[in-house]
Amino acid sequence: MLFNNISEDIVIYKNESVKTALKKLDKSAQKVLIVIDSERNLLGTISDGDIRRCILKGESLDKSIDGVYNTNCTSFKEKSFVEADAKRMFAEQKIELIPILDKNNKVISYLTWDELLNSQKERKSVQANSSINIPVVIMAGGKGTRLEPFTNIFPKALIPVGDKTILEMIIDGFNAFGVDRFYLTVNHKGAMIESYFNSIEKDYNLDYVKEDHFLGTAGSLKMLRDRISGSFIISNCDIIVKANYNDVLNFHNKNNASLTILSSIQHHRVPYGVVSFKNGGEVTKIIEKPEYTFTVNTGVYVLNSDALEYIPSNTSFDMTDLIRVLLEKNRKIITYPVNENDYVDIGQWAEYKKAVEKFSII
Secondary structure, eight states: OOOEEOOTTTEEETTSBHHHHHHHHHHSSSSEEEEEOTTOBEEEEEEHHHHHHHHHTTOOTTSBSTTTSBSSOOOEEGGGOOHHHHHHHHHHHOOSEEEEEOTTSBEEEEEEHHHHSOSHHHHHHHHHTTOOOOOEEEEEOSOOGGGTTHHHHSOGGGOEETTEEHHHHHHHHHHTTTOOEEEEEEOTTHHHHHHHHHTSOOSSEEEEEEOSSOOTTTGGGGGGTTTOOSEEEEEETTEEEOOOHHHHHHHHHHTTOSEEEEEEEEEEEOSSEEEEEOTTSOEEEEEESOEEEEEEEEEEEEEEGGGGGGSOTTSOOOHHHHHHHHHHTTOOEEEEEEOGGGEEEOSSHHHHHHHHHHHHTO
16 A cells, blocks of 8 residues: 655644644645644644634634644554555545554554545445435526626636536536536526537436526526425536535534525735824834735525525525525524635636636646
């Protein structure tokens, strides 16, 4: 068995901050970091889920990961490693990564479930335990004005990323979690979208919700009130959010939420010194190139079908309108944060170019 070499990208020290852990997870291809001390002894692991729970408690991103990371993690000694045991651990515990230790408990390498469960049969066996059985609605009716002139000819849902359209990539992401029922809301150049999907092979069911006129980012959902019951997922057609949707749905149900907003933690550094001053213009301080962290709406949601009653029929109505109404009606809305790198927006040219580059190296 070939283990991965340890690099600074996959390890973190317990005195480092939650914000540092987030940034390292964004750079890493893994969902887990290995927590070590100065002698490289194993202390535990920290995952995006550990950080999510910390953030949802309202704790500062500048706090140390000490007390946030998991001290009871699974590991193997290099000399006593048994592949069958590792496969069982990955399958039973739904973990992403296992540290490999030498005889002195020092971290020398690691193994991921992606590499160990290398056959399609094994992968499907694990994924079957994480399948979700709810429909996904993809909002594909907009004009895509931010991507003109491309969208003057093609609908943005068919914009290519690699050798697939963005819409196929979104569908494939949900299909990996067992979703086989999709609804597409269409309007602008909707016939082209329908024609394209009629011409390709697919192993899922695809139905269309056709707008007679533009109904905003939520108005067309009203037409699904007699076709969907229970919880369902909504996604814009120009974004990809990588998340464990089994965990997202469990989080939604556990909190008895009407709406769950998938959000993304974004870090932005101001490239200038920011001047603070008081009345009269007297300078109090200058903060050199400060960094701010925001949690932004990604455009992916889990919604309960009974909330559709708040959407007016045949009227332009946005998701922001629905959120406002739900809050006014005291319906519970929660958020499920994901890392910055797990959110890909191709809705404008600069971001589209980044997405093409990102997926070309995956």
